[in-house]
Amino acid sequence: MTASTRADCAALDAATPPALQALAARFAPGEPDTLYFDANSIGPMPADVPQRMQTLLDAGWRAARRRSWNDADWLSQPRSLGAAVAPLLGAQADEVQVCDSTSINWYKLLQLGLRAAAPRRVLVVQADGFPSNSYVAQGIAHAGGAALRRIAHIDQLNAALAPGDVAVVALSHVDYRSSVRLDLAAITALAHQHGALALWDVSHSAGAVGVDLNAAQADLAVGCGYKYLCGGPGAPALMFVARRWQDAAWPALAGWMGHADTFAFAADYQPARGMARHQVGTPAVIANACFAAAAAIWVEVDAGALAARHASLGDTFIQLLDQDGADAGLHLASPRQAQQRGGHVALRFAAPGADVQALGQALVAAGVVVSTRKPDALRFGLHPLTTRHVDLWEAVQRLRAILADARWREPRFQAAMV
Ligand SMILES: *Cc1c(COP(=O)(O)O)cnc(C)c1O
Numbered sequence: 307m308t309a310s311t312r313a314d315c316a317a318l319d320a321a322t323p324p325a326l327q328a329l330a331a332r333f334a335p336g337e338p339d340t341l342y343f344d345a346n347s348i349g350p351m352p353a354d355v356p357q358r359m360q361t362l363l364d365a366g367w368r369a370a371r372r373r374s375w376n377d378a379d380w381l382s383q384p385r386s387l388g389a390a391v392a393p394l395l396g397a398q399a400d401e402v403q404v405c406d407s408t409s410i411n412w413y414k415l416l417q418l419g420l421r422a423a424a425p426r427r428v429l430v431v432q433a434d435g436f437p438s439n440s441y442v443a444q445g446i447a448h449a450g451g452a453a454l455r456r457i458a459h460i461d462q463l464n465a466a467l468a469p470g471d472v473a474v475v476a477l478s479h480v481d482y483r484s485s486v487r488l489d490l491a492a493i494t495a496l497a498h499q500h501g502a503l504a505l506w507d508v509s510h511s512a513g514a515v516g517v518d519l520n521a522a523q524a525d526l527a528v529g530c531g532y533k534y535l536c537g538g539p540g541a542p543a544l545m546f547v548a549r550r551w552q553d554a555a556w557p558a559l560a561g562w563m564g565h566a567d568t569f570a571f572a573a574d575y576q577p578a579r580g581m582a583r584h585q586v587g588t589p590a591v592i593a594n595a596c597f598a599a600a601a602a603i604w605v606e607v608d609a610g611a612l613a614a615r616h617a618s619l620g621d622t623f624i625q626l627l628d629q630d631g632a633d634a635g636l637h638l639a640s641p642r643q644a645q646q647r648g649g650h651v652a653l654r655f656a657a658p659g660a661d662v663q664a665l666g667q668a669l670v671a672a673g674v675v676v677s678t679r680k681p682d683a684l685r686f687g688l689h690p691l692t693t694r695h696v697d698l699w700e701a702v703q704r705l706r707a708i709l710a711d712a713r714w715r716e717p718r719f720q721a722a723m724v
Pocket residue numbers: 407408409410436438439478482507509510530543
């Protein structure tokens with residue numbers, strides 16, 4: 307269906323499967339008259355987070371104190387939270403763990419891949435990848451642990467693999483600027499043909515679009531907990547290790563939580579079996595309690611229906627922009643095909659004198675919360691549960707008004723913004 311009016315959008319919202327509508331209602335509303343398109347930065351808050359936090363603080367910390375390690379689920383949460391989101395990744399429950407940050411898990415899994423593929427020591431990485439992912443790989447190379455081969459475009463992967471010395475191909479599933487989504491299965495297969503492992507960062511796809519790690523035979527993956535997955539500000543991250551690699555080597559960071567018998571306090575390290583060995587230290591209990599609210603929602607989600615609704619949101623947004631935005635200097639920077647897009651839709655602002663940061667600030671002032679990336683990208687992060695088609699319609703009206711009166715040129719929108 308082509309959406310061109312507010313009524314069309316309302317009809318698409320009404321056609322959302324009732325189960326998904328019910329799950330959307332479990333998130334807290336944002337500020338009145340404010341439309342949030344920042345799921346690519348920080349997802350919405352489940353409504354029961356305050357009550358869960360209160361219980362954790364009062365019953366867990368104040369009253370039970372150290373007994374909570376046994377009586378509550380504090381120790382097992384990295385794996386129970388991982389199990390809750392595993393179906394969204396096309397993974398088995400015992401292949402996903404929630405711990406540490408995305409950057410740290412990226413380090414851990416680059417090192418695991420290097421050990422599993424030894425004596426190969428080449429890492430293929432994206433020249434313009436997410437900065438932290440690039441820096442972590444550079445740090446490993448700087449310490450003498452690997453040699454980097456950087457590719458500027460995915461078309462160069464074949465040539466990068468050709469020498470037959472690559473240990474790990476480490477890529478973002480979805481580009482954080484353009485939202486271009488790579489073909490997980492085809493690229494993983496290509497890496498395997500050349501004897502390399504595939505490590506994926508699914509930060510901009512997990513919880514938004516279909517991710518099927520096992521169908522693609524992916525080896526390793528990390529993902530951000532606080533974006534589409536709604537784990538809360540600074541939430542711990544996901545790590546996926548396919549069963550066949552979980553016991554392949556010592557973890558890069560051998561910590562007591564990854565020991566075969568943590569509370570034996572043994573002098574010597576002995577790795578636990580399975581995902582547990584990829585944990586390092588004490589779980590972030592407070593952050594995990596927050597993430598648990600989202601996990602309780604994710605276990606009820608049908609991943610296929612979720613991805614279908616997300617595709618409908620993206621397609622609708624692009625149709626509305628085609629109709630309303632094109633001649634004002636805004637251009638689609640993401641693929642038109644939903645299957646080739648990740649969680650957000652990126653636009654390029656290229657009018658004479660265009661300043662995307664100023665446009666972003668003018669939008670925020672008009673109650674349309676978006677994010678920008680230099681030099682000219684405007685990003686609309688669409689949450690598959692909470693974003694409504696009518697929100698897209700309203701956002702496009704406000705965007706059009708700002709472009710029509712060139713409000714973004716006003717001095718109050720010129721300050722630098724994070
Ligand atoms: C957001 C994001 C991260 C976040 O890393 P942190 O360690 O949580 O700061 C990593 N990779 C990608 C691709 C991201 O988009």
